[in-house]
Amino acid sequence: MTTAVLADDEAIILHHLRRALAEVWPELDIVATASNGQNTVKEVLKHEPEVLFVDIRMPAPDGLEVASIINSEMSCPPVIVFLTAYDEYAVAAFEQNAVDYLLKPLDRDRLEDTVKRIEQRLTQKNDEQAEVLNAIKSLRGEQHFRRWLEVSDRAGVRMVNVADVIACVAEDKYTTVHTNRGEFLIRTSLRQLEEQLSPEMFRRVHRSALINLHWLDQVAPDEDNTLACTMTNGLQVAVSRRFASQFKPM
Known part of the structure; x- marks a missing residue:
């Protein structure tokens, strides 16, 4: 089951997002929610989710800064989807390795497309991690481990x-x-x-x-x-x- 953290300073947006995700992605496990940047970082580092939906304009640090922090702190950061009412943030969002961004108010069809992108990215990440692990195992087979x-x-x-x-x-x-x-x-x-x-x-x-x-x-x-x-x-x-x-x- 894929895990996710949802972050937005508007409670009504969190409510609608949770309900919409339950309809289009019922297998998703929402492990935590947050209403500001500081708590978002805390919850992401605590739960290590595979996906993060985060509002760009949140109390400091904002969503873009949150993405920058977790990308630097985590060896395997989550797939990020930004929430915003302003599409001029799109370029900045993708600079933080976001898989997508959703405009408010949320559109169900657009969310379904985003879920497909997330699942593709997760599959790609798993394949890449498997390749790395196999390479490590191969190298370890030739190593003498510390005693x-x-x-x-x-x-x-x-x-x-x-x-x-x-x-x-x-x-x-x-x-x-x-x-x-x-x-x-x-x-x-x-x-x-x-x-x-x-x-x-x-x-x-x-x-x-x-x-x-x-x-x-x-x-x-x-x-x-x-x-x-x-x-x-x-x-x-x-x-x-x-x-x-x-x-x-x-």
């Missing part, structure tokens, strides 16, 4: 066997390495760690978390009904929507 990590704590620097690493969680400029001997810090980014550690042992479950499958106890919804991995030491690691599907067969 030790150089970590630090108050006592100084030490070496940790990757087999003892339970999870790696990105926090600000550092990554916290959770092990069966405690927690340590490392300056290596999560993306770099993912490339350096064996994919047979480690799996990305969130844009800020990487877990060791050998230490995984169970995967189940937490108190907030959000999917989470519980590790054998009791550590809980949230699973984002983007990575939730990989646990369905488990």
Whole structure:
């Protein structure tokens, strides 16, 4: 199911858009709505939706600035559709990699065309991501993955066997390495760690978390009904929507 965030500072527009999408795209899962730019960025980074419908003229940051922020913050930003009452924004919209823009008031036929464009773009993105993943797997087959990590704590620097690493969680400029001997810090980014550690042992479950499958106890919804991995030491690691599907067969 495709996920989406809707953002507009006019409640009536959000209402009509939600109702229209329910008619032309019933499979769409609207995971959040927002009424200003700041909350839009927050909801997009939190839910990591595949699609974002966003008004151009919203309280700061405006829709174009929101698009610029999430395009720079996310490795795989959502497909963007801009909402506007002024078609002079069209060029600026497409400069932010928008798949389309909708003029207010919304027109059902025009929305149906937009949905088709979104689905085509999503299919294209999935194909491109599959090609990249296959290329990475091919390269990894020739790599020797790290067996030790150089970590630090108050006592100084030490070496940790990757087999003892339970999870790696990105926090600000550092990554916290959770092990069966405690927690340590490392300056290596999560993306770099993912490339350096064996994919047979480690799996990305969130844009800020990487877990060791050998230490995984169970995967189940937490108190907030959000999917989470519980590790054998009791550590809980949230699973984002983007990575939730990989646990369905488990």
